[in-house]
Amino acid sequence: MSNHRVIVVGGGLAGLAGSVRLAEAGMDVDLFSLVPVKRSHSVCAQGGINACNEVARQQGYSEYEHFDETIYGGDYLADQHPVLEMANFAPKVIDLLDRMGVPFNRTSEGNRDLRLFGGSLFKRTHFAGATTGQQLLYAFDEQTRRYESEGKVTKHEFWEFLGPVLHDGRCVGIVAQDMRTMQIRSFRADAVVMATGGCGLVFGKSTNSIICTGAAAARCYQAGAWYGNAEMIQVHPTAIPGADKLRLMSESARGEGGRVWVPRKKGDNRTPREIPENERWYFLEEKYPAYGNIVPRDIATREIFDVCVNQGMGVYGENQVYLDLTHKDPVYLKKKLEGILEIYSKFAGEDPYSNPMKIFPAVHYSMGGLWTQYTKGSYTPGTPLPHHVSGTKSPLPNADIGQGMQLGAPNNMQTNIPGLYAFGEVNFAYHGANRLGANALLSCIFDGLFCGVSVLNYVRQGVPGKNPAANLPAGTFDAAVASEDAKAKKMMSSATKNGDPATNPYVIGKELGNEMTAACTVVRTEDRLKKCLGTLANLKDRYAKMALPDDAGWTNQSLGYARSVGDMLAIADAIAQGAMARKESRGAHYRTDYPNRDDANFMKTTVAKWNAGRGGCDLSFQEIDATLVQPTARTYGKTDAKKPEEKKAMAGAN
Amino acid sequence: MTTAKSHANHSSRPAPKPGRSVRFRIKRCEGPGKPSRWETFSVTVERGSNVISCLQSIAANPVTVQNVKTTPVVWDSGCLEEVCGACTMVINGKVRQSCSCLIDDYAPNENDEITLEPMEKFPVVRDLWVDRSRLFHNLSRVKAWVPIDGTYSLGAGPKEKPKSQETRYKLSECMSCGCCLEACPQFNVEPDDKKWDESFIGAHAISQARLFNAHETGKALASERLDALMGAGGVSDCGNAQNCVKVCPKHIPLTESIAAMGRAVTIHGIAKFFRG
Numbered sequence: 001m002s003n004h005r006v007i008v009v010g011g012g013l014a015g016l017a018g019s020v021r022l023a024e025a026g027m028d029v030d031l032f033s034l035v036p037v038k039r040s041h042s043v044c045a046q047g048g049i050n051a052c053n054e055v056a057r058q059q060g061y062s063e064y065e066h067f068d069e070t071i072y073g074g075d076y077l078a079d080q081h082p083v084l085e086m087a088n089f090a091p092k093v094i095d096l097l098d099r100m101g102v103p104f105n106r107t108s109e110g111n112r113d114l115r116l117f118g119g120s121l122f123k124r125t126h127f128a129g130a131t132t133g134q135q136l137l138y139a140f141d142e143q144t145r146r147y148e149s150e151g152k153v154t155k156h157e158f159w160e161f162l163g164p165v166l167h168d169g170r171c172v173g174i175v176a177q178d179m180r181t182m183q184i185r186s187f188r189a190d191a192v193v194m195a196t197g198g199c200g201l202v203f204g205k206s207t208n209s210i211i212c213t214g215a216a217a218a219r220c221y222q223a224g225a226w227y228g229n230a231e232m233i234q235v236h237p238t239a240i241p242g243a244d245k246l247r248l249m250s251e252s253a254r255g256e257g258g259r260v261w262v263p264r265k266k267g268d269n270r271t272p273r274e275i276p277e278n279e280r281w282y283f284l285e286e287k288y289p290a291y292g293n294i295v296p297r298d299i300a301t302r303e304i305f306d307v308c309v310n311q312g313m314g315v316y317g318e319n320q321v322y323l324d325l326t327h328k329d330p331v332y333l334k335k336k337l338e339g340i341l342e343i344y345s346k347f348a349g350e351d352p353y354s355n356p357m358k359i360f361p362a363v364h365y366s367m368g369g370l371w372t373q374y375t376k377g378s379y380t381p382g383t384p385l386p387h388h389v390s391g392t393k394s395p396l397p398n399a400d401i402g403q404g405m406q407l408g409a410p411n412n413m414q415t416n417i418p419g420l421y422a423f424g425e426v427n428f429a430y431h432g433a434n435r436l437g438a439n440a441l442l443s444c445i446f447d448g449l450f451c452g453v454s455v456l457n458y459v460r461q462g463v464p465g466k467n468p469a470a471n472l473p474a475g476t477f478d479a480a481v482a483s484e485d486a487k488a489k490k491m492m493s494s495a496t497k498n499g500d501p502a503t504n505p506y507v508i509g510k511e512l513g514n515e516m517t518a519a520c521t522v523v524r525t526e527d528r529l530k531k532c533l534g535t536l537a538n539l540k541d542r543y544a545k546m547a548l549p550d551d552a553g554w555t556n557q558s559l560g561y562a563r564s565v566g567d568m569l570a571i572a573d574a575i576a577q578g579a580m581a582r583k584e585s586r587g588a589h590y591r592t593d594y595p596n597r598d599d600a601n602f603m604k605t606t607v608a609k610w611n612a613g614r615g616g617c618d619l620s621f622q623e624i625d626a627t628l629v630q631p632t633a634r635t636y637g638k639t640d641a642k643k644p645e646e647k648k649a650m651a652g653a654n
Numbered sequence: 655m656t657t658a659k660s661h662a663n664h665s666s667r668p669a670p671k672p673g674r675s676v677r678f679r680i681k682r683c684e685g686p687g688k689p690s691r692w693e694t695f696s697v698t699v700e701r702g703s704n705v706i707s708c709l710q711s712i713a714a715n716p717v718t719v720q721n722v723k724t725t726p727v728v729w730d731s732g733c734l735e736e737v738c739g740a741c742t743m744v745i746n747g748k749v750r751q752s753c754s755c756l757i758d759d760y761a762p763n764e765n766d767e768i769t770l771e772p773m774e775k776f777p778v779v780r781d782l783w784v785d786r787s788r789l790f791h792n793l794s795r796v797k798a799w800v801p802i803d804g805t806y807s808l809g810a811g812p813k814e815k816p817k818s819q820e821t822r823y824k825l826s827e828c829m830s831c832g833c834c835l836e837a838c839p840q841f842n843v844e845p846d847d848k849k850w851d852e853s854f855i856g857a858h859a860i861s862q863a864r865l866f867n868a869h870e871t872g873k874a875l876a877s878e879r880l881d882a883l884m885g886a887g888g889v890s891d892c893g894n895a896q897n898c899v900k901v902c903p904k905h906i907p908l909t910e911s912i913a914a915m916g917r918a919v920t921i922h923g924i925a926k927f928f929r930g
Contacts, residue, residue, distance in 0.1 A: 017805075024804050035730075036790060038830055039738040098811030101800040101869045103823040110813035129823055134737050138826060142799035149794050180779055209733045243700050244707035244753070245734045335820075339827075343735055346754050347702070449805055497716075497723040506714040506726070549716055550725040554685045555780035557728050558713070 003470045004459050005030060007174055007189035009161045009216060011037025013133070013441060014424025015195030016140035017448020018455070023144075023152040025456050030187055031144070032156045032176055034211045038141045041197050041209040042444065045133020046250035046340050048115060048125035049097075049441040051090030052399075055114060060391035061122040063088045063399035068388035068629055070439060073119040073296050074367070074432020075587035076603055076631040077229065079624050081376045082412075082429050085404025086446045088396075093445050094126050100139040103128050105336065115336070116255040119296045119436040119636075121390050130250055130339035136441055140448075156187075160560055163219045164192055164420055165480040171419035172469040173477060175484045180555050184484050186477035190464035191455050193421040194220060195448070198366035202568045202575065203521065204513015206363035207239055207248040217370055217426050218567035221574070225415040227608040227617075228428035229368035230571065231578030234435055234588050235521050237300035238323050239362035240348050246362030247347055249323060250340050251437040253357075254293040256333070259324045260284050260304070261356075262313045272315075272322055272356045283307055290637035298434045298588045299636060301361040305522045308360070315358060324356035363521060365440065367431040367588065368578070370422035371607055374429070375409030377402045380627065387632040405450070410458035413451040418463065421455055423447035428605070433587020491559055495551035503547045505562035512539055512565070512572060520575055524591050529580045536576060540569055540615070574608040574617045581619050582606060599631055670762035672701045677719065677761075678708060680727055681771040682781045686845075690778075694719045699761075705752035705770065706734055706741065727770075729782035736903060739831030743782050744771040749836040749901055773836045777845045788844065789832050792855045796863040796879045800872045812870035825865040825911065827904045834858050834898035834908055840891050854891040855883070857898035861911035867918070880915075880922040889915050 006022050008015045011033035019029045033040065052063045067087035071080055098104060098112065104126055105113040114123035128135035147153040158179045165173040165186055173188040199214020200206030221227045238253065238260075239246040254260070261280045268275065284303060285292040293300075304321050308314035315322055325333055325341075330353045333341060344352045385395060401407055413429065414421050424444035431439065459465065501507050519532035543566055550558040584598035585591050604621040611618045675696045683690040696719050697708045713726035732740035734753040741752040746760065746769050760768050776784035814822075834857040835841045841854050863879040866872035883889045889912060898908045 021805055035732055035738075035740060036786070036830075038790070039732045039740045041733065043737045043829070044733050044735065092807045095807065095810045096802075096805055099800070099802050099808065099871065101811070101822075101866070101872055103814075103819050103826050105823075106814050106816045106819045108816060110815050112810075128826075131737060131827065134829070135823075135826060139800075142793075143802070145790075145794055146797075146799045146801070149797075209738065210731050241702065242704070242707075242734075243702040244704060244710060247735045339737075343737075346736065347704075347756070349756070349758070497725065501715060504714055506710070510714065549713070552684065552725065552780075555728055555783065558726055 003468055004028070004190045004464060005188065005469070006191045006193065006455060006459060007032065007187060008193045008195060009174065010040070010195035010197060010426070012040035012042040012195060012197055012424065013137055013140060013444035014447050015193070016137070016144050017445045018193050018195060018423050018452045019153050020140060020143045020147065021449050021452030022456060023147040027456060027459070029153045030156060030189065031153055032159050032161055032174070034158065034160055034179070036157050037144065037155065038138065040137060041212050042137040042441070043134040044207065044209060044248060045441050046130045046248060047117060047252035047255065048127035048132045048438040049094065049136065050117065050124050050436070050438040051094045051126060051442065052087070052124060053091065053094070053112070053114060053126070056122040056124045059122060061124060062394035063090065064394035064396050065122070065388055065390065066090065066124060069119050070430070070436055071432065071629055072387060072634060073436040074434050075597065075634050076599070076626060077232070077432035077586060077605070077624065078430055079374070080626055080628040081404045082374050083404070084379065084628060085377060085450065086430055086443060088399040088403060089401065089446055089450055090442055093442060093449065097136060097139055100143060102135050102139045105129065115252060116294060117437045118251050118255070118294045121290070125255065125438045127252065130252055130337045133441055136445070161196070161216045161219065162484045163480065164223050164417070165477055166223065166417065167472055167476045169418065170463060171417050172472055175480045177484070177488070179560060182553055182556060182559070184481055184488060186481050188469040188472070188477065190459040190469050191419045191421060193423055193455060194370060194426050195423040196426045198369070198425045199568070199571050200363050202512065202572050203363040203516045204510060205242070205244070205246050205517070207236055207246055213564040213568055214366070214571045215564040215567035218570045220370060220415065220420065221608070222567070222570055222610045222612070224610065225417050225420060226371035227369065227574050228371035228605050229433070229578065230574035230608050231582055231589050231606060232367035232433050232587060233363060233520065233575065234297055234365035234367060235301045235361045236364035237297055237304050237361050238359040240344060240357070241320070241360055242347060247343055248362070248364065249344060249357060249359050251294070251297070253323055253325060253337060253340065256336050257325065257328055258293060260293050260300070260321055261324060262307055262315055262321050266313055267317055269316065272324070281313070288636055288638055295636050296434055296436060298590070301522055302590060304361055320358040320360050322356035323359045325352060326354055326356055361522060363517065365435055366425060367428065367433060367435055369426045369428040370415050371605070372413045372415055372422050372427045372429050373411040374413065375406040375411055376625070377404045377406050379403040384627055384630045386630055388629070407450065408453045408457045410454050410462055412454035413447055414454070414458070419458065421451065423451060433589060487563070488559065491548050491562055492551065494546060495548040497549065499547035499549055503542055503545050504549055505546050505558065505565050508539055508542055508546065509561070509565045509568065512568060516572055516575070520579055522590065524579050524589065525593050526580065529576055532576050533580070536569060536573055543569060570610070577617050577619055578606045578608060597634070603631065670758045672699065674699060674764045676708070676757055677765060677767040678712070679767055679769045680782070682727065683772070683778050685780050686777060693724060699757045703757040705745065705755045705757070705768070706731055708757065727782060728780040737829060739829035742773060742831045742833060744773060744836070745769065749773060749833045751831065751903055754903070773832060775836045775841055775843050776832065777843060786832050788847070788850050789830055789835065789856070789858065791847070791850055792859040793830070793862060795851065795855060795882050796859050797875045797882070798859070798862040798866055800866060800869055801874050802871065818868065822865055822868055824906060825861055828858055828861060828906055829904065830858060831903065833901040833903060837897035837901040839895050839897070840893045852886040854887050857908040857912060860889055860915050861906060861908050864911040864914050877922065880919050883915055884919050884923060889919050
């Protein structure tokens with residue numbers, strides 16, 4: 001039909017949904033991934049995917065309430081229109097997944113079953129056991145394989161994205177390296193969709209897969225793409241501590257009735273079953289009577305952290321609390337949660353059906369990411385509405401397409417670089433300062449399907465329509481390859497088997513992770529962040545003298561990892577600088593020195609722009625569009641009479 | 655439930671001591687066609703150590719027990735929680751994921767040894783990393799997808815009884831790790847991709863054919879899937895060793911799938927014969 005091509009980088013849910021939508025529209029797609037796409041990090045998502053559904057609707061729920069919950073859950077940091085469109089579109093996503101054969105759990109009548117999830121009083125989470133992400137990814141993997149077999153999608157698996165190729169200020173392709181042969185070459189494209197996920201590995205151990213370094217996004221950022229709200233990193237309240245990673249224990253465990261507790265007596269050494277009910281402290285239920293154990297993640301995380309670290313009340317005196325499902329029927333648990341309970345028994349070596357699980361928070365998700373644009377939809381109330389009262393009538397009864405974002409507008413989820421898009425976790429668009437559980441799978445698929453149309457329109461009607469990348473002179477591409485070749489050669493020339501551990505990239509990466517976890521997670525302070533920036537400077541110096549521990553010209557994994565460490569340092573700097581500049585507390589970002597939300601000064605997007613001269617970021621704040629709902633204090637009905645100063649703080653945040 | 659049993663095992667013996675040294679004997683190879691060699695490393699283990707965390711420590715300090723400096727070991731990994739299938743290798747002679755291989759189970763005592771080898775049914779890329787493209791190719795052979803009418807809004811999919819969902823969910827948990835193929839006597843290494851379509855397709859793909867033939871819309875391609883399983887390298891190549899089901903980390907009823915598809919292929923063959 002045309003000689004246009006689109007490159008999609010990343011084969012998780014966002015990348016595959018985008019590839020399928022583009023291929024279906026007749027576009028040739030080149031799909032790049034570090035791993036066979038079926039092994040992408042989306043497989044790790046467990047709990048489910050949110051959408052308004054008929055049962056919840058008849059109980060008073062609506063797409064609008066889903067939208068309002070997401071904005072409130074995100075502590076009013078997201079631009080509101082894209083979130084509205086996502087919530088409106090969500091039921092269509094579920095129907096499509098259903099048609100694709102996703103084995104959603106069923107009710108006795110054969111309807112899709114639903115579960116409760118954080119931040120909502122309605123059951124609006126659809127699920128396939130406790131491996132929903134895996135099942136959704138497989139559905140898109142299958143559809144992608146179908147298009148691959150028809151020649152519409154070309155997969156480039158085990159290829160690493162090294163950077164975008166820019167020509168006249170627009171993105172016209174990428175440079176990539178084959179991880180086996182080590183060949184570096186360019187690929188032309190009329191648009192490039194980044195769908196490369198989050199940056200958990202910046203924190204060393206997290207719930208993320210080993211490939212989630214954030215390096216691909218960092219390479220776009222260092223090539224001029226802006227990065228939004230880098231400091232907004234979600235720490236999930238419940239994970240299983242491990243030596244290599246912290247394994248997620250899904251929020252669905254709490255959604256299905258799991259209770260979080262510690263012994264009321266400090267240092268109680270009895271086994272959990274020996275501790276009677278009245279000697280257990282169900283601190284979330286006590287502090288949040290309405291939401292109980294299903295308060296949003298940032299809140300649960302801070303409460304668990306406070307109980308363990310500040311009050312020293314952790315189980316057996318260690319940094320851990322119980323997540324207890326033992327009161328539930330094992331048959332019910334097996335049906336709903338088998339996947340995650342199996343992970344617990346395999347990795348913790350204890351049976352969670354009869355013993356409460358021991359868990360602690362872990363870095364989980366990046367709300368921040370590549371800065372993206374959108375075209376506002378048709379819904380523009382004269383003045384923003386107050387916070388929606390749960391279960392009341394929606395002001396938007398029809399939930400039509402195009403109320404939030406204009407379908408097909410070429411700039412939807414486009415970065416500041418024309419032709420360079422960001423879909424899924426790698427963008428900053430939907431989750432504000434804290435993501436609600438089971439909204440991630442939704443935002444990935446929504447981007448792929450809804451914003452995939454924007455990519456098509458940009459390619460066919462925008463600059464590439466008249467001047468396709470295929471017709472551009474080779475010089476631009478050759479220069480981009482030469483620059484990456486030079487970088488790789490320089491690293492290879494450092495290779496030695498006699499390197500000092502101080503300059504080993506794996507050691508530098510590990511120290512980076514330790515420092516970022518200590519300074520930039522649950523609790524942040526000016527002093528600690530300053531110290532962190534000092535450590536980062538030191539690590540950058542050591543990185544400059546880095547010695548590669550492997551000189552092989554074939555399948556050199558050390559080269560790939562070492563290169564990522566440099567990119568992780570760039571992202572770490574944006575995270576720490578953002579955390580330092582945001583002198584308030586909002587969502588996942590909690591500053592003990594500025595414990596209140598400050599809407600007047602900081603209800604704004606942090607925008608990081610790479611300063612190549614300094615090798616760091618220039619920060620600025622950008623107004624957000626909050627014309628749909630007014631901000632209100634985000635308390636989730638907390639009742640804590642013992643802490644009046646905190647109450648005052650909540651009121652002050654109004 | 656296996657979980658309860660494994661817990662009993664855990665509590666019946668003294669907990670292994672963190673801080674002990676464990677030896678890793680690793681089969682290494684620089685690339686396709688290159689000779690392989692063995693290297694042994696000593697690693698200090700901590701609580702919760704697994705094969706992955708030990709390979710990570712080796713990468714940070716790649717020195718063998720003979721004090722020879724070497725390169726970090728190359729291996730494939732992803733999620734580290736046994737849902738992506740990437741880190742499959744042969745550990746102490748048995749194929750499994752290395753992430754869920756806890757050192758306390760495999761090497762509870764000081765200086766216990768663990769052997770790591772690449773899977774041998776797939777061509778080695780380097781060290782413990784093998785090329786499993788054939789495994790994914792075989793999913794295309796059976797058209798392992800639901801032929802939907804596109805991604806536009808066309809309402810919900812078919813309703814489904816919980817029993818059917820439970821069966822399909824179990825089959826759909828297959829993470830394409832390749833354990834069933836490594837253990838299968840009929841599945842052999844085949845570097846020439848032109849021969850893949852005539853070589854044994856493997857338990858995983860047969861089971862996926864069953865999965866999609868069980869779906870209301872997926873059924874539309876049932877006949878084509880059965881054609882693929884009827885030809886050379888199809889279901890009749892299965893030698894009934896039943897190794898596949900024993901090594902499947904997700905406990906997928908692979909032999910049940912093979913039997914079900916075997917029957918379906920027979921009926922399909924007879925029907926075709928009479929239709930001419």
